[in-house]
Amino acid sequence: MQTAGKDIYNVYSVISKKVVEVGFDKKMDAKDKRNELSAKTWKKWEKKKKDHPKIAKPFPYIIVKGKEHPKY
Numbered sequence: 897m898q899t900a901g902k903d904i905y906n907v908y909s910v911i912s913k914k915v916v917e918v919g920f921d922k923k924m925d926a927k928d929k930r931n932e933l934s935a936k937t938w939k940k941w942e943k944k945k946k947d948h949p950k951i952a953k954p955f956p957y958i959i960v961k962g963k964e965h966p967k968y
Contacts, residue, residue, distance in 0.1 A: 903962035907933065911956055923959060930957045 905926040907917040916933065920926040937956050945951050961967065 903964045905965070906960050906962045908958050908960045909956065910958060915960070916957065918962065920962070926959045930955075930959060933957045 902921050903919050905920040905923050906915045907920075907926055907930050908914070909916045917926070917929050920929070934955065934957050937954055941951065941954055
């Protein structure tokens with residue numbers, strides 16, 4: 897878990913229903929971490945999409961507001 901910075905954005909696991917990474921100041925930093933964590937799932941999705949083009953892109957990790965977010 898990341899502890900530096902403010903707790904404005906967090907990365908949340910949809911599968912385990914828990915916050916995986918904490919303490920992002922900028923949303924883009926949180927998205928980069930989400931993309932890094934989702935990379936394996938997206939590779940499997942790309943292979944399946946060739947056979948079934950209407951399959952939606954999975955997001956096993958999402959960005960949520962942290963405790964220090966102004967609209968929390």
